[in-house]
Structures are given as C-alpha cells and as structure tokens.
Amino acid sequence: MATIAVSGASGKTGWRVVQEALQRGHQVKALVRPASQLPAGLEGAEVVRLELSDSTALQTALRGCEALVIATGARPSVDLAGPLKVDAFGVREQISACTAVGVNRVVLVSSLCAGRLLHPLNLFGLILMWKRLGERWLEQSGLAWTIVRPGGLSERDEGLEAEGVVFSGPDQQESNSIPRRLVARVCLDCLDTPASVGQIVEITSSPDQPPQPLGSWLAAS
Ligand SMILES: NC(=O)c1ccc[n+]([C@@H]2O[C@H](COP(=O)([O-])OP(=O)(O)OC[C@H]3O[C@@H](n4cnc5c(N)ncnc54)[C@H](OP(=O)(O)O)[C@@H]3O)[C@@H](O)[C@H]2O)c1
Structure with missing residues (x-):
C-alpha cells in the first residue's frame, strides 16, 4: 500500500483515479482547488484544497507521498490562457513540488495529439501545444x-470488463475514445509497472480489442 496524490481530483478523470486507487488499497490525497466542487467519488480520500501556484501548500500536500497522478486540465472557458496556465505552468508547478519534496514517481494524463499544431482542439487556447510543453517539462524533470x-x-x-485498451507509443493514434474509468485504471497500472517509466503511452479502447495488461503490451512493444 502506498500513499498516492491525485491532482485535479475534482475532475471527471481525477475522481475515478482516486476511486480506483482506494480500491487497490492505497491511501489517497485528493488535491483540489479552494473552490472545487467535490464529487462523491472522493469518499475515503484525504481532500487537500490548494492553488497549484502555492508552492508551500503543494509541497506540504505532497510530502510523504510515493507518487503523483496529474489529472488537472484546463476547463472549457472563454479564458484562452487557461491551457497555458493549467496544462503547461500548472504541470510545471507540480513537477517542481515533486522534486522539492522527493516524490519521484509521476503519471501525467495528457492527450492524444499533444504537440500537434494543426488540430481543431487548438481553437481552445492552443491546448495541444501547451500540453506538449507540460509533457516536455516532465520528460526533462529527472x-x-x-x-x-x-x-x-x-x-x-x-x-468495461470486456473492453480492451488499445495501447500505442507516441503519435500513433489520433482519434477514437476511451472511458475515463479505463484511463484511471491505466494510470494506476503505470504505477505498478516499472517498464512504463519514461514512456509515452497512447490509449483508446474498443470492444473489439481483447483486454491485455499494460505490462504485456510494454513487453511486446
Ligand atoms: N475531454 C476529453 O475528451 C479529453 C481527451 C483527452 C485528454 N483530456 C485531458 O484529460 C485530463 C482529464 O480530463 P477530464 O475531462 O476528466 O477533466 P475535467 O473533468 O475537466 O477536470 C479538470 C480538473 O482540473 C482542475 N483544474 C482546472 N483548472 C485548474 C487550475 N487552474 N488549477 C488547479 N486545478 C485545475 C479542475 O478543478 P475544478 O474542479 O476546480 O475545476 C478539475 O479537477 C485533462 O488534462 C484533459 O485535458 C481530455
């Protein structure tokens, strides 16, 4: 059993990561904003309210955790700087806090097509470009x-039990979907799978895909 921090825990992926982690027997710190509305899925977790820009509060929350799952993401908004603030700078703030307090293991929920300029999603504040910048900072973090x-x-x-995850390496998939619950399970599987360290893993899902564990895919790829 480990203590795992989950940021963006009030979000629709984040609370599922919290729930899945609790079900696997971990202790969970659910990091949310001061004004975040708490979904029911956080029951059983320790909820910590903070701004990502408050480095002292963030470091205090992360101290003693074995891992951080970053499930923050800019919410749709008229503020076109949101993706820059959350998906780039917000990720960097979390990386810095992990480095400062010795949380060595980080899983980041990003997006297919991160880094692609010509994509309709970029109409929302160039979000795919800022997600890639956040990814790069994490890759370079040590x-x-x-x-x-x-x-x-x-x-x-x-x-979902009969639905397999379609795994690939970076820039291999560009469409299709996946339930957030399966994303949450893959994030937790990453923490249990040392071979996933240093990897970009793209995921969608399909009823036509036989279920396969992340570790099996990594071993074969
Ligand atoms: N939607 C899609 O189809 C899709 C596809 C691929 C990837 N993604 C990415 O997957 C991740 C999870 O997506 P989701 O739709 O499940 O998330 P979501 O429900 O939109 O939740 C976003 C989370 O980020 C938090 N957040 C937003 N701005 C923040 C800030 N300035 N400081 C701290 N926390 C902040 C939110 O807190 P509050 O509750 O306080 O707002 C919430 O907890 C995101 O990175 C998203 O971009 C989404």
Missing part, C-alpha cells in the same frame, strides 16, 4: 515519469 495520452474521454462506467 523524475520517474509516465505520460498517458488518452483519446476522447467518455463517462461510461458500465460494460
């Missing part, structure tokens, strides 16, 4: 990192 790039996210929580 931490033990894994970047998980999911396709379009869905809220479906049912019928």
Whole structure:
C-alpha cells in the first residue's frame, strides 16, 4: 500500500483515479482547488484544497507521498490562457513540488495529439501545444515519469470488463475514445509497472480489442 496524490481530483478523470486507487488499497490525497466542487467519488480520500501556484501548500500536500497522478486540465472557458496556465505552468508547478519534496514517481494524463499544431482542439487556447510543453517539462524533470495520452474521454462506467485498451507509443493514434474509468485504471497500472517509466503511452479502447495488461503490451512493444 502506498500513499498516492491525485491532482485535479475534482475532475471527471481525477475522481475515478482516486476511486480506483482506494480500491487497490492505497491511501489517497485528493488535491483540489479552494473552490472545487467535490464529487462523491472522493469518499475515503484525504481532500487537500490548494492553488497549484502555492508552492508551500503543494509541497506540504505532497510530502510523504510515493507518487503523483496529474489529472488537472484546463476547463472549457472563454479564458484562452487557461491551457497555458493549467496544462503547461500548472504541470510545471507540480513537477517542481515533486522534486522539492522527493516524490519521484509521476503519471501525467495528457492527450492524444499533444504537440500537434494543426488540430481543431487548438481553437481552445492552443491546448495541444501547451500540453506538449507540460509533457516536455516532465520528460526533462529527472523524475520517474509516465505520460498517458488518452483519446476522447467518455463517462461510461458500465460494460468495461470486456473492453480492451488499445495501447500505442507516441503519435500513433489520433482519434477514437476511451472511458475515463479505463484511463484511471491505466494510470494506476503505470504505477505498478516499472517498464512504463519514461514512456509515452497512447490509449483508446474498443470492444473489439481483447483486454491485455499494460505490462504485456510494454513487453511486446
Ligand atoms: N475531454 C476529453 O475528451 C479529453 C481527451 C483527452 C485528454 N483530456 C485531458 O484529460 C485530463 C482529464 O480530463 P477530464 O475531462 O476528466 O477533466 P475535467 O473533468 O475537466 O477536470 C479538470 C480538473 O482540473 C482542475 N483544474 C482546472 N483548472 C485548474 C487550475 N487552474 N488549477 C488547479 N486545478 C485545475 C479542475 O478543478 P475544478 O474542479 O476546480 O475545476 C478539475 O479537477 C485533462 O488534462 C484533459 O485535458 C481530455
């Protein structure tokens, strides 16, 4: 059992990461903003309210954790600087805090097509460019990192047992979707899979894909 911090824990992927981590027997610190609305899925976690820019509060929250799963992301907004602030600078703030307090293992939820300029998603504040910058800062951090790039996210929580994750390396997939619950499970699987350190893992899912563990895919790729 480890103590795992999950940022963006009030988000639709974040609370599922919290829930899955609790189900696997971990202790969880759920990091949310001062004004975040708390979803029901956080029951059983220690909720810590802070701004990512408050380095003292962030370091205090992370101290003693074995790993951080970053599930923050700019919410759709008229503020076109949101992606820069959250998906680039917000990630950098979290990397710095991990470095400062010795949290060596970090899993970042990013996105398919991160770094691609010509993409309709960039109409929202060049989000894919800032996500790639956040990824690059993590890659260069010296931490033990894994970047998980999911396709379009869905809220479906049912019928997932027979649905396999389609794994690939970077810049191999550009469409299709995946339920957030499966993204959460892959993030937790990364923490249990040392071979995922230093890897960018793209994920979508399909009922036609036989389920395969992350470790098996990594070993074969
Ligand atoms: N939507 C998609 O189809 C899709 C596809 C691929 C990848 N992604 C990425 O996957 C990740 C999870 O997506 P999601 O849709 O599940 O998330 P979400 O429900 O939109 O939640 C976003 C989380 O980030 C937090 N956040 C936003 N701005 C913040 C800030 N300035 N400081 C600190 N926390 C902040 C939110 O806190 P509050 O609750 O306080 O707002 C919330 O906890 C995101 O990085 C997203 O970009 C999304």
